[in-house]
Amino acid sequence: MSTTTEGVPLRIAVPNKGSLSLSATEILRECGYRQRDDSKQLTLTDIENGVEFFYLRPRDIALYVGEGTLDIGITGRDLLLDSGAKAEELLALGFGRSRFRFAGPIGRFTAVEQLQGARIATSYTGVVGAFLAERGIEATVTRLDGAVESSIALGVADVVADVVETGSTLRQAGLETFGEPILESEAVLVTRPGHRADGSEIFRRRLQGVLMARSYVMMDYDIEDAHVDAAVALTPGIESPTVLPLHKEGWVAVRAMVPRAGAQRLMDELWGLGARGILTTDIHACRL
């Protein structure tokens, strides 16, 4: 059964390679979509769900979506901004997190004002150009495809601007970051402003449901009536917690979604209030 109203498949761009590719495929599978098994496959139609996937270079995805060829796509926020494409961010996806930063030889630079007149190497000329223009800094920006960190030792640049995740590539090149991060990036869902293709809302909701399920757990516990108000104040849930009577006189069972991050601390606090039989369970998908 198709989930689109017109029967026209929703056309979705997915990273085919690089840091975002595996996580994008994983979240789409969790959302109940078919995904390719062969990394050479360029497209895949999931008739049951009324969608068609196009596996593309993440750097090109904002352009395809912005030009109207594809309805929606997954790419990096930094790549979206760098592209200058007419696409907008619809939902942050929580994976592929990185910072985009300037770096130079250790001890050489301390502030972005020192970029005046410098030679900067980067794969993200759009992001760097906009940053410099905003501050009225004049510098020479050279575009490289990758391994940008080597450009300083090889005499092509004084400074690099690149994606930093763990920082280990910079350390190995004898470089250090300086100035504030230019931007914080993660994988994002992008679409054309004002364009809401049939099925795109269902697609967005499925992704949001899996993201919520990743960041929340279901918590169950039993507690005496006298302490239930204090306990539900700690576990207010999304709408409101479910409270049901137990067979044991004067006791109730409480069920509520709680943020995964603080779940262990919450269990300690509930135990302190007299709650017993405290359980947490993973959620795999939800619509809230």
Ligand SMILES: Nc1ncnc2c1ncn2[C@@H]1O[C@H](COP(=O)(O)OP(=O)(O)OP(=O)(O)O)[C@@H](O)[C@H]1O
């Ligand atoms: N450690 C990382 N290295 C590079 N990009 C990363 C990293 N972590 C997250 N990202 C994000 O991945 C996207 C870059 O996609 P890209 O396809 O260029 O990945 P890549 O890992 O550099 O792959 P490749 O170098 O093989 O092309 C950006 O949005 C970037 O912020």
Ligand SMILES: O=P(O)(O)OC[C@H]1O[C@H](OP(=O)(O)OP(=O)(O)O)[C@H](O)[C@@H]1O
């Ligand atoms: O902070 P880190 O964890 O070290 O990760 C950041 C590095 O990873 C990426 O390089 P990639 O492996 O994509 O190679 P590339 O430069 O050839 O694209 C990025 O361009 C940085 O060089």
Ligand SMILES: [Mg+2]
């Ligand atoms: Mg790379």
